Amino acid sequence: MKAETQANSLASLVQTKKKYPEYELALLPFEVKQSKLKKLELGDVLLVGLNQLELVLFKEIEMCANVSMFRDENTQKIKIEYLHKNTIKEEHTKKYEKVKCSFGRIQSRKLEVGYKVSISQLNLQEVMLSVKGKNIAEGTLVKVDDEIAIQVTKVNDV
16 A cells, blocks of 8 residues: 555656746737727737747746747647847836737757757647736637737636
8 A cells, every 4th residue: 555655656746747848839929008908808809910920939927039830740840040048128118018929838858049849739729818927818810911810719807
């Protein structure tokens, strides 16, 4: 009985330990009026201001790297293009908030230019919207007049 308890304890310890650092794959943050965010409803469409996907990696709230997406042997991967050396300071305004659109978390052994990471486990159509680290909504990527936009599918109480 004691060996079984120890085995269960060891198994749970191994499962909770992460092998590699974890990063959040997201769109380049964009600004939205505070008044619009307060009135956010199901079905609303937010224009991102991009014509093509510009992806970045975050570690907690710090932007770490710019990445590009490509297909390799039927799997989606990202390639690290540029590393951010210094933390980018967010400029706060009274009218606008920076919105981060996250696709989810990935683990990467290295964080260096040219390194490739598989993202096949992520759904690249669904995003979580967050402001100042708080998850405010969920949505799906859509195109509006050849511009990337997000259609809100769920609004969280903040």
